[in-house]
Each structure stands twice: as structure tokens, then as C-alpha cells.
Amino acid sequence: MNSVTIIGNIHDIFARDANGNLMAVGERGRVNPVSVIEDIKQRQETNRIIANANLKLYPVKNLTLDFTLGVDNSGQSGSTYIPPFAYNVNPDFYGGGAALDGTLNGYASAATNNAFQFNNEFNATYQAKLSELISSTTQVGYSFQYEKTRYQLVNGRGLAPLIETVNAAATQLPSVDGRTELSVSGGYIQQNFKYKDHLFVTGALRVDQSSVFGADNRTQEYLKGSLSYVLSSADYWKSFDVSNWWDTFKIRAAYGESGNLTGIGAYDRINAYSTQSFLGRASLFSSATLANENVKPERQRELELGTDLSFFKNRLGLQFNWYNKKVSDLLIASVQAPSTGFSSLLDNIGSLRNKGIELVLNGTPVDGKDFKWNTSVVFNRNRNTALDVGGLRLFSTNPGAPVAIINGEAIGVFYGTFFARNPDGSLLTNAAGIPQIEKGIQNSATTFTPQRDANGLPTGTTLRKVIGNPNPDYNMSFVNDFTYKKLNLHVQFDAVQGGNVWNADWRTRQGVGNGKVAEQEQLGELPRGYVAGVYAIEEWRIDDGSFVKLREISLSYNIGKLKFLRDLTVTVSGRNLISWDDYKGYDPELNSGGQSTILRNIDFGSVPIPRTFSLGLQVKL
Structure with missing residues (x-):
């Protein structure tokens, strides 16, 4: 995708030389996407076996013993081949060919x-009726998970024509032989009491161990606990007038803890050497991150209150x-002084708070x-805040997105340079009409004082804020199912409101070649030098x-x-059909x-979600 977005559309990407080889494109010999x-x-080839077995025993009345055994064994093999001189490059662009990429x-x-x-996993469940009104369910269990992986890579550059194997490469590049082994185990005990069909009380304790952490941690x-009360099942509910149209009224509360064991x-x-x-x-050489034997798993504590209603x-x-x-x-890497020989230290720093609501309406x-x-209709709204994380923590990313963790701000905000503005909020431009980057005094990570010179232009240190x-204001889903006799129609809409994207792709495309912004400058609709002036302002990419x-339409008959045939159903469906944005x-x-919770909503060479x-x-039968 990068080779598509980085070149201007004015180039003929299908041009070939006399031998039928594709030509490079652009004034710098960019990679030709064709x-x-x-x-x-x-x-890539994958061979995988997933197997499991389950044994269930009933040794005495009301006691159930459940044992489950599972195995997942997979082997993947992959290869990459880039033929020599996949397309011709004009050597004049590379100083006579001396700087050709390997x-x-x-x-x-x-x-x-x-x-x-x-x-x-082993679970034992014992059910008992303590009285005519109270029943009990006791559970104990133990689980053990083991994982072993091995990754190997060999690669090289400089191939003879028609040869695709690594051992024929003139330059053998460093190989990789990575091996890991870890285990996670744990046991729990849980007790549940039920009073009639009204009151439910649950308490549990779980103890876990993970081999990835040091012996002390x-x-x-x-701990876990929950309480729920169903008012609508109580005898007094029937005496209320609302019981004629109000069918279910349940209130509940729960508290739970968990840990990030991997x-x-x-x-x-461990300070392992490569x-x-x-x-x-x-x-041998050491990692730039100083290891820490005393790190411990992240711990999550959650309180939840809710209600279930039906009418x-x-x-x-x-x-x-x-x-x-x-x-x-x-688990965050903190910056270390270079004199230590390391650039960062793996440590437990600060915390993250999430508050929100979830609403589901069915009809x-x-x-x-x-x-x-x-x-x-499903509605979700979440607000997260970083707490006690120390000073500003800025993460470097390949697309150049300035991602940060800042006290009091949401996780993974974009923190960078921004446009200077006039008192009325309009962009501040120089005499040529080019927007300016804001400058002044940076008082803290979140406060600053803009400064202007005698001409009213920004002066001082380049500011950041x-x-x-990337976190949305809310998410929604709207799902409808229509059934007419044997015909069923399923329609689902998904919505995200708010949440910014670091758009490196669009700005790159529009600022070069025949991109819209570059075209406006070339046609005189924007002042000469506009693209160069705004290119360093990171706010331009938000x-x-x-x-x-x-999201989906499905029609079945x-x-x-x-x-x-005893029964036959035909279904046609489509996903990701239309996007309004x-x-x-x-x-x-x-x-x-990828799946990172810190690096979110970054667009750089991302393939759009396919319409299927x-x-x-x-x-x-």
C-alpha cells in the first residue's frame, strides 16, 4: 500500500523496457506497485491440529467432576522471493548506480x-439444597496451560537469475533462531447462594502463577464477588399495578480482579544477550532495554452496577x-540515562482508569x-485516563505518529506540533499566505505560552500539545431481523462517533505528485510553498x-x-458494504x-477492510 500511496498518479506504472521489464516510477525510482x-x-503454508477430550463423572449425588484436555499444535512455513532487478532503474538517479538498494x-x-x-482444566461442582428456600453451589477448579514455540529465519541478498533459494544468495544476512517456553497455572474456589429465585450471592478466590515473571511476583x-436481586420474582411484585406490563426488574452489582499474566x-x-x-x-550484544526481575503483572479491578428490565x-x-x-x-518502559548503557527500563509505572456505560435495547x-x-440497539461509551505515569511518555512509531501517555489524558493520544492561530481561531499565515507552526514557551506537557515577534509571527521554541x-466518544450498533414465513433478512449498522486518525497516507498522497493539495498549489489556488510550509505541522495529519x-446484510430462505434432504437453507450475505464518513x-x-492498545487509529500503508x-x-440429511 505504501508503494501505491507514496507516488503521484501522473506516472505510468505499466511502462516496460525493451526486454519487457517494468520500469521504476517517479524521479527517485520509487518501488513500482505493479x-x-x-x-x-x-x-505461507500452515499445518495445524486442534484436539480436545472431555471426561465428566458423577461419583455421588449432586457432585460433578469435569476434566478437559486440549492440544493445539501448529507448524507454519513461509518464504519470500524478490527477483534481481525486478524493474529497471535509471542509474543517474543513484549516482551511477552506486547506491542501489540491495x-x-x-x-x-x-x-x-x-x-x-x-x-x-479440572472443575468440581457440588450442589446442595440447604433449606426449602436456600440452595448452594460450590465450585473448585485447577487449570494448567503450557506453550512452547520456535521461530527460525534465514535470508540473503544477491541472487543469480531464476534462483529463489537462500543458500544461493551472495550475501547471507543474520539468521534468527528464537525459542520460548512458558506456563500459566491457577486454582479457584467459588461459592454461590440462591434465595428462592430472588437473591443471588457469589464469592470467589483465584490464585494464579505465570512463569514469565520473577519468583517474588x-x-x-x-477476588470476585457479585450480588443480584430480582424484584419481579418476589411475591409482593404481583401486588403492584405495574406488574401487568412490567415483566422483569433485576438489579445487580459485581466486583472482580484479574491480571495480565502474559x-x-x-x-x-531477564537481561538476555543476542x-x-x-x-x-x-x-554477544545486549538489548537496549534493561530488564527487571521485580516486575509484576498488571492488575485490573472493576466495579460494575447494572439492571435488566423487560416490558x-x-x-x-x-x-x-x-x-x-x-x-x-x-508495564511501561521508562527512559534511562544513556550513561547506564541502556535506553529504557521495563517497570511497573502508573495506572489506567476506564469509566463507562453500556446500554442494550431489544424490541x-x-x-x-x-x-x-x-x-x-447497542450503545457503549468509555472514558479512559492515565494516572501517575510520571512525566510525558512519547512513543516513536514507524509512520511518525507522535503517540503519548500523559497524566490526566486518555491513553495513546496524539501529541505534536500544531497550527498557530489568530485570536478568532483562524490560521495565522505569513505575508505569503502560508500557515505557521505555533511557537513560544512550553511550560509543561499540557500548558504553553505562544509568542509573537514584531511582525506578529510565532517566535521561540516549537510548541507541542x-x-x-484516537478514543471515540461512543460506539453504536443497530441490528434488525425480519422474518416472513421462511424468508429471513438480517441488517446491521455499526457507528463510531469521534476518535481521531493519524492519517499519514492521505497527506503523503496529497502533498506529492498530482495530489489534490499539491495540485492546488501548482494551479495557484494555494500560495507557492504551501505544502512545504504545512508538512512539518503534525496537526495537518489529524x-x-x-x-x-x-456492516452486514444477510438474506436466507x-x-x-x-x-x-431433511432440511435445506440458502443464504446470501455481504459485509462492509457501505461506509458513510x-x-x-x-x-x-x-x-x-496492529492489536496494540496504545498505538491506535494510525493510517500508514493499511489495507482497507474488504467488502465481501x-x-x-x-x-x-
């Missing part, structure tokens, strides 16, 4: 990744949750003999990530019995940071 498609080969001489790699996961204890790698707490060849001899013969239902969740002992507006309509927040998507890139629902269609048959 060459990536045609010439580069990347393959991959143009061919590159090959081969990798394997083997993972073995084993888990077993390996064992952790977690929050670090298997050996991250090896590489140096002048024909084996050498009009259960035609209308409402669920409401309020939660307050705090994650303490965050059946139509419930006829042939036609039925079920609908539901929170310029965007976009609105709000959207409404037609139950044909029923058909000759030798003001995002200037391809898709606001993305993240180049499927046809399915469900057959019962």
Missing part, C-alpha cells in the same frame, strides 16, 4: 514457526451497565403469524475517524424438505499499530 504484484512472491539484486528468505500449546491472588515475553524480565557473527567470530410480555427489553475499571502497575415491534421483526485522541457502516483516506476503521460477499448452504 512490480510488487507481478514479481515478488510470498507464500534488494534490487535479489532477496530470498525462508522461515518456520512451530507452536505447541497444551492445556488442561509469580503468584497472584484475585503481559511480557517469556524472558523479558548473538551475531562479527569478523568471522561469535559475538409488555417481554416485547421490550433494556439492559444497563455502569462500570469503573482501574488497571494498576502498568419486537411486530410479532405476527407470518411476519416478525426483532430489533436491538494534544492534537488528537483526521476525523467517525463513521457509520452498513428455508426451502425445507427436498427429496432425500468524512475521512480523507481509504477507511477510518484501521490501525497500522458469500453464498451458503445449510443441509440436514
Whole structure:
């Protein structure tokens, strides 16, 4: 995707030389995206076995013993091949060819990744009736999980024509041989009491161990408790007039603790050394992160209050949750003085608080003999805040997104340079009409004092502030199911309101080649030098990530019995069909940071979520 977005559309990416080889594009010989498609080969094969067994025993009345054993064994192999000189490059752009990238001489790699996961779980449940009104359920259990992985990579540059194997490479690059082994085990005891069908009380204690942490912090204890009361099942409820149309009224409260038992790698707490060849001899080098044997798992504590309601013969239902969740002992790398020989230290620093509400509304507006309509609306709103994390923590990212953790701000905010503005909020420009970057005195991470020179232009130190927040204001889903006789229609809309995206792709495209912003400058609609003037202002790359998507439409028809078939259902469906948004890139629902909870809503070479269609048959013989 980067090779697509970084070049201007004025270039002929399908141009070939006399030998039929694709040409480089752009004045700097950019990677040709057509060459990536045609010439580069990347393959992956996966062999995987997932198996489990379950044994359930009833040795005495009311006692159940349940044992589950599971195994997941997978092997992956992959290879990459970039042929030598996949496309021709004008050597004049590279000083006579002296600075040609090594991959143009061919590159090959081969990798394997083997993972073995084993888990077993034992649970014992004893149910007893203490009286005519009170019943008890006691549970104890133990679980053990083990994981062992091995990753190997060999690669090299400089290949002869038509040779795709690594051992033929002229330059063998450093190989990788990574091995990990870890285990997580734990036991619990839980007690539940029920009074009639009105009152439910639960308490539990769990003790876990994880091998990735040091001996002093390996064992952790977690508590859990909950209480719920169903008013509508009590005898006095029937005496209320509302009971004629108010079917269910339940209130509940819960408190729970948990830990991030695999929050670090298997050996991250140890100062392990890596090896590489140096002048024909084996050498050792240390990681830049100083390990810490005393780190402990992040601990999460959550309080939740809620209610469940239903009305009009259960035609209308409402669920409401309020939660307050705090994650303490965050695993964050703190900056170290270079004189220590390390750049960071793995440590437990500060905490994160999440507060929010969850609302679910279910309804059946139509419930006829042939036609039925079920609908539901889901609403979520969450606010998170970093607490006691010390000074500003700025994370470097490959797309250049200035991601930070700041006391009192949401996790992963964008913290960078911004536009200077006039008192009325308009952009401050110089005499040529080019927007200016704000300057002045940076008092703290979140406070500053702008300064102006005699000409009214910014002067002093370049200032920084929170310029965007990837966390949305709220999320919503709207789901409808329509049934007419044997025909069923499912329609789902998803919405995200608020939440900013660091859009490196769109700004890159629009500032070069025939991009819209560059085109406006070239046509004189913007002053000469506009793109160069705003390019260093990081606020220019912040976009609105709000959207409404037609997530899914599914239409199914139950044909029923058909000759030798007992039942046949045909389904056609489509996902991610339409997106309504003001995002200037391809898709606001993305993240180049992968599954990271800190690096969010970053657009740089991200492939848009695909629009997919499927046809399915469900057959019962």
C-alpha cells in the first residue's frame, strides 16, 4: 500500500523496457506497485491440529467432576522471493548506480514457526439444597496451560537469475533462531447462594502463577464477588399495578480482579544477550532495554452496577451497565540515562482508569403469524485516563505518529506540533499566505505560552500539545431481523462517533505528485510553498475517524424438505458494504499499530477492510 500511496498518479506504472521489464516510477525510482504484484512472491503454508477430550463423572449425588484436555499444535512455513532487478532503474538517479538498494539484486528468505500449546482444566461442582428456600453451589477448579514455540529465519541478498533459494544468495544476512517456553497455572474456589429465585450471592478466590515473571511476583491472588436481586420474582411484585406490563426488574452489582499474566515475553524480565557473527567470530550484544526481575503483572479491578428490565410480555427489553475499571502497575518502559548503557527500563509505572456505560435495547415491534421483526440497539461509551505515569511518555512509531501517555489524558493520544492561530481561531499565515507552526514557551506537557515577534509571527521554541485522541466518544450498533414465513433478512449498522486518525497516507498522497493539495498549489489556488510550509505541522495529519457502516446484510430462505434432504437453507450475505464518513483516506476503521492498545487509529500503508460477499448452504440429511 505504501508503494501505491507514496507516488503521484501522473506516472505510468505499466511502462516496460525493451526486454519487457517494468520500469521504476517517479524521479527517485520509487518501488513500482505493479512490480510488487507481478514479481515478488510470498507464500505461507500452515499445518495445524486442534484436539480436545472431555471426561465428566458423577461419583455421588449432586457432585460433578469435569476434566478437559486440549492440544493445539501448529507448524507454519513461509518464504519470500524478490527477483534481481525486478524493474529497471535509471542509474543517474543513484549516482551511477552506486547506491542501489540491495534488494534490487535479489532477496530470498525462508522461515518456520512451530507452536505447541497444551492445556488442561479440572472443575468440581457440588450442589446442595440447604433449606426449602436456600440452595448452594460450590465450585473448585485447577487449570494448567503450557506453550512452547520456535521461530527460525534465514535470508540473503544477491541472487543469480531464476534462483529463489537462500543458500544461493551472495550475501547471507543474520539468521534468527528464537525459542520460548512458558506456563500459566491457577486454582479457584467459588461459592454461590440462591434465595428462592430472588437473591443471588457469589464469592470467589483465584490464585494464579505465570512463569514469565520473577519468583517474588509469580503468584497472584484475585477476588470476585457479585450480588443480584430480582424484584419481579418476589411475591409482593404481583401486588403492584405495574406488574401487568412490567415483566422483569433485576438489579445487580459485581466486583472482580484479574491480571495480565502474559503481559511480557517469556524472558523479558531477564537481561538476555543476542548473538551475531562479527569478523568471522561469535559475538554477544545486549538489548537496549534493561530488564527487571521485580516486575509484576498488571492488575485490573472493576466495579460494575447494572439492571435488566423487560416490558409488555417481554416485547421490550433494556439492559444497563455502569462500570469503573482501574488497571494498576502498568508495564511501561521508562527512559534511562544513556550513561547506564541502556535506553529504557521495563517497570511497573502508573495506572489506567476506564469509566463507562453500556446500554442494550431489544424490541419486537411486530410479532405476527407470518411476519416478525426483532430489533436491538447497542450503545457503549468509555472514558479512559492515565494516572501517575510520571512525566510525558512519547512513543516513536514507524509512520511518525507522535503517540503519548500523559497524566490526566486518555491513553495513546496524539501529541505534536500544531497550527498557530489568530485570536478568532483562524490560521495565522505569513505575508505569503502560508500557515505557521505555533511557537513560544512550553511550560509543561499540557500548558504553553505562544509568542509573537514584531511582525506578529510565532517566535521561540516549537510548541507541542494534544492534537488528537484516537478514543471515540461512543460506539453504536443497530441490528434488525425480519422474518416472513421462511424468508429471513438480517441488517446491521455499526457507528463510531469521534476518535481521531493519524492519517499519514492521505497527506503523503496529497502533498506529492498530482495530489489534490499539491495540485492546488501548482494551479495557484494555494500560495507557492504551501505544502512545504504545512508538512512539518503534525496537526495537518489529524483526521476525523467517525463513521457509520452498513456492516452486514444477510438474506436466507428455508426451502425445507427436498427429496432425500431433511432440511435445506440458502443464504446470501455481504459485509462492509457501505461506509458513510468524512475521512480523507481509504477507511477510518484501521490501525497500522496492529492489536496494540496504545498505538491506535494510525493510517500508514493499511489495507482497507474488504467488502465481501458469500453464498451458503445449510443441509440436514
